[in-house]
Amino acid sequence: xxxxxxxxxxxxxxxxxxxxxxxxxxxxxxxxxxxxxxxxxxxxxxxxxxxxxxxxxxxxxxxxxxxxxxxxxxxxxxxxxxxxxxxxxxxxxxxxxxxxxxxxxxxxxxxxxxxxxxxxxxxxxxxxxxxxxxxxxxxxxxxxxxxxxxxxxxxxxxxxxxxxxxxxxxxxxxxxxxxxxxxxxxxxxxxxxxxxxxxxxxxxxxxxxxxxxxxxxxxxxxxxxxxxxxxxxxxxxxxxxxxxxxxxxxxxxxxxxxxxxxxxxxxxxxxxxxxxxxxxxxxxxxxxxxxxxxxxxxxxxxxxxxxxxxxxxxxxxxxxxxxxxxxxxxxxxxxxxxxxxxxxxxxxxxxxxxxxxxxxxxxxxxxxxxxxxxxxxxxxxxxxxxxxxxxxxxxxxxxxxxxxxxxxxxxxxxxxxxxxxxxxxxxxxxxxxxxxxxxxxxxxxxxxxxxxxxxxxxxxxxxxxxxxxxxxxxxxxxxxxxxxxxxxxxxxxxxxxxxxxxxxxxxxxxxxxxxxxxxxxxxxxxxxxxxxxxxxxxxxxxxxxxxxxxxxxxxxxxxxxxxxxxxxxxxxxxxxxxxxxxxxxxxxxxxxxxxxxxxxxxxxxxxxxxxxxxxxxxxxx
Amino acid sequence: xxxxxxxxxxxxxxxxxxxxxxxxxxxxxxxxxxxxxxxxxxxxxxxxxxxxxxxxxxxxxxxxxxxxxxxxxxxxxxxxxxxxxxxxxxxxxxxxxxxxxxxxxxxxxxxxxxxxxxxxxxxxxxxxxxxxxxxxxxxxxxxxxxxxxxxxxx
Numbered sequence: 001x002x003x004x005x006x007x008x009x010x011x012x013x014x015x016x017x018x019x020x021x022x023x024x025x026x027x028x029x030x031x032x033x034x035x036x037x038x039x040x041x042x043x044x045x046x047x048x049x050x051x052x053x054x055x056x057x058x059x060x061x062x063x064x065x066x067x068x069x070x071x072x073x074x075x076x077x078x079x080x081x082x083x084x085x086x087x088x089x090x091x092x093x094x095x096x097x098x099x100x101x102x103x104x105x106x107x108x109x110x111x112x113x114x115x116x117x118x119x120x121x122x123x124x125x126x127x128x129x130x131x132x133x134x135x136x137x138x139x140x141x142x143x144x145x146x147x148x149x150x151x152x153x154x155x156x157x158x159x160x161x162x163x164x165x166x167x168x169x170x171x172x173x174x175x176x177x178x179x180x181x182x183x184x185x186x187x188x189x190x191x192x193x194x195x196x197x198x199x200x201x202x203x204x205x206x207x208x209x210x211x212x213x214x215x216x217x218x219x220x221x222x223x224x225x226x227x228x229x230x231x232x233x234x235x236x237x238x239x240x241x242x243x244x245x246x247x248x249x250x251x252x253x254x255x256x257x258x259x260x261x262x263x264x265x266x267x268x269x270x271x272x273x274x275x276x277x278x279x280x281x282x283x284x285x286x287x288x289x290x291x292x293x294x295x296x297x298x299x300x301x302x303x304x305x306x307x308x309x310x311x312x313x314x315x316x317x318x319x320x321x322x323x324x325x326x327x328x329x330x331x332x333x334x335x336x337x338x339x340x341x342x343x344x345x346x347x348x349x350x351x352x353x354x355x356x357x358x359x360x361x362x363x364x365x366x367x368x369x370x371x372x373x374x375x376x377x378x379x380x381x382x383x384x385x386x387x388x389x390x391x392x393x394x395x396x397x398x399x400x401x402x403x404x405x406x407x408x409x410x411x412x413x414x415x416x417x418x419x420x421x422x423x424x425x426x427x428x429x430x431x432x433x434x435x436x437x438x439x440x441x442x443x444x445x446x447x448x449x450x451x452x453x454x455x456x457x458x459x460x461x462x463x464x465x466x467x468x469x470x471x472x473x474x475x476x477x478x479x480x481x482x483x484x485x486x487x488x489x490x491x492x493x494x495x496x497x498x499x500x501x502x503x504x505x506x507x508x509x510x511x512x513x514x515x516x517x518x519x520x521x522x523x524x525x526x527x528x529x530x531x532x533x534x535x536x537x538x539x540x541x542x543x544x545x546x547x548x549x550x551x552x553x554x555x556x557x558x559x560x561x562x563x564x565x566x567x568x569x570x571x572x573x574x575x576x577x578x579x580x581x582x583x584x585x586x587x588x589x590x591x592x593x594x595x596x597x598x599x600x601x602x603x604x605x606x607x608x609x610x611x612x613x614x615x616x617x618x619x620x621x
Numbered sequence: 622x623x624x625x626x627x628x629x630x631x632x633x634x635x636x637x638x639x640x641x642x643x644x645x646x647x648x649x650x651x652x653x654x655x656x657x658x659x660x661x662x663x664x665x666x667x668x669x670x671x672x673x674x675x676x677x678x679x680x681x682x683x684x685x686x687x688x689x690x691x692x693x694x695x696x697x698x699x700x701x702x703x704x705x706x707x708x709x710x711x712x713x714x715x716x717x718x719x720x721x722x723x724x725x726x727x728x729x730x731x732x733x734x735x736x737x738x739x740x741x742x743x744x745x746x747x748x749x750x751x752x753x754x755x756x757x758x759x760x761x762x763x764x765x766x767x768x769x770x771x772x773x774x775x
Contacts (some may be wrong), residue, residue, distance in 0.1 A: 170691040374700060424713075440717060496737070497685075503674060511671065511674065511688075513731070513733070518753035567738035568738045568741075
């Protein structure tokens with residue numbers, strides 16, 4: 001009895017502490033997951049002394065948490081994003097994972113003197129990016145990325161776990177040496193994982209949506225029903241040998257893109273559940289490690305982490321994205337956001353559960369890799385995004401918005417805003433405010449009383465505005481009524497001057513002497529950009545015309561609505577200008593054959609390594 | 622291209638009194654007419670035409686109205702600080718109180734773009750805009766506008 005009470009107190013205290021620490025950490029920009037992980041470690045054996053080494057239990061909790069996080073991520077992924085990025089994301093999630101695993105594994109074999117299978121296993125364990133970390137990081141602090149870029153990273157992290165899990169399990173089985181015709185089993189197993197995962201996930205998503213809309217439940221039960229169904233999809237797929245992770249993510253995408261009854265309720269609930277899952281999962285993983293036993297593994301772990309971060313992931317990313325038309329800056333960014341998180345740690349439990357003799361070592365090395373990835377990459381992602389000039393101006397989203405779900409039969413929601421000084425709709429003549437199509441103003445409340453519509457001359461800060469709004473116009477309404485978040489740091493701008501996308505290109509070309517052809521002059525600015533862009537246009541996409549650039553600022557109803565003119569296009573660079581050139585010059589100087597001056601200096605053969613050249617240079621000076 | 626090449630001390634207005642976007646452009650056109658000898662009406666029409674293409678209110682209370690006139694011999698700039706901000710249909714919906722007018726000859730081409738870029742870069746600096754808003758005399762404003770480029774060039 002006493003123990004149960006103590007456990008409840010302890011667990012809730014840890015949870016509370018995590019939330020509070022999380023709030024503090026966002027001030028110094030530390031990645032939240034790192035904070036949770038750190039708290040777990042602090043509470044663990046080397047800190048407060050909580051003994052926890054139940055790997056079986058951690059595996060169970062980790063699976064569950066990951067399933068919930070993936071489902072929630074799926075719910076929030078609009079189908080449009082999937083259409084936009086399924087190509088690059090799926091190549092990254094399959095070939096990319098194999099390449100990353102192979103390169104990291106190769107380095108482990110070569111540098112750490114591991115036997116081939118152990119090395120490859122190490123590579124496979126750390127090969128997938130972490131959905132929890134990527135989702136959280138990309139949405140934290142209102143960082144806005146070009147849609148194609150952000151969506152690629154998210155979808156990749158959502159669907160690449162099966163590949164890594166599959167590689168890991170296969171290699172563990174290889175080590176265990178069950179024998180038989182391996183190539184057949186491997187391929188068969190892989191197809192089974194993917195095929196069953198995709199099939200059950202998509203079917204499950206549809207079924208879930210139908211059931212939610214058909215069943216008459218107490219409102220509070222809808223989200224519970226959904227989460228139970230999601231877990232059932234996960235568990236069921238796993239039991240019959242498919243990839244539950246893929247299934248639950250796909251089920252989330254399918255369900256999230258259908259109209260659901262109690263939509264808001266479900267989303268809110270899942271948002272909370274995803275948070276709990278993230279906190280609990282990382283706390284548990286932090287509790288699970290014992291830093292004092294990791295000392296021996298710090299060096300190899302660091303080497304693997306560095307190879308992974310600086311070689312394997314970038315090489316894999318650049319190779320996989322060759323056919324997809326990403327800019328160099330975008331490829332660099334995707335390489336850098338190869339965040340490792342719970343999945344690798346979780347995969348590293350498999351060798352332990354599989355009873356491998358060096359099981360603990362895999363776990364420790366993986367833990368160090370994850371820790372370094374969160375520290376090094378997680379902490380710097382916003383900085384890198386700014387540096388590479390990939391950020392978009394913040395969209396005002398939901399700041400001060402209240403939603404009311406009316407009914408599944410009515411396709412409009414009731415939404416309300418409290419205007420602030422910074423809401424674009426405030427302090428403007430009411431006549432000038434153009435509500436988006438199908439949006440109806442219901443009432444304006446000022447100082448606690450209703451203002452009759454004919455009496456409204458302007459909306460003031462402090463007014464409450466209630467609207468009837470179809471879901472697809474909610475963002476447009478946000479643009480008018482929610483407050484603009486003032487963000488510290490450099491402003492992100494999309495061009496010096498702004499033009500309507502429907503203006504004729506000829507007029508613009510005359511004004512600024514832009515070099516465009518006769519045919520191009522007859523197009524609208526939007527049409528020209530659509531023609532010139534290799535992919536479907538997205539906010540933030542740029543096209544160079546002569547010495548200036550045109551950048552897409554806004555897209556409404558699939559049309560380019562607003563375009564910015566960038567007078568001085570900047571070329572983003574991570575390193576200070578010239579640094580790369582200097583490094584290159586140094587490198588080529590090292591490669592050059594030393595000139596024979598006194599006859600004693602033997603000319604180096606073409607095969608002499610870099611090390612040999614360095615040594616000779618050092619001894620000469 | 623530096624600010625000093627675009628603007629003279631006489632082309633700075635410290636406290637312009639206008640109540641609307643149209644009036645502001647009109648007043649600037651009048652000043653530009655004094656400066657260039659061209660007809661006020663013609664300048665105003667060019668500016669209005671440009672505003673129809675898209676607002677030159679670039680946000681943060683700044684507007685950079687501009688246009689091309691065939692008869693000009695060189696680039697002309699005028700800076701005006703408004704006594705009271707006016708609504709300018711700016712991209713951020715904020716009223717405008719700092720204006721930099723830029724007129725270019727028809728043949729200016731690349732120079733026109735460079736000058737616009739230079740002005741835009743200058744007024745993107747919140748620090749400078751804050752100081753400009755605190756200035757009361759045209760001389761002080763001119764000094765601020767032109768001093769900055771020394772630090773830029775350094």
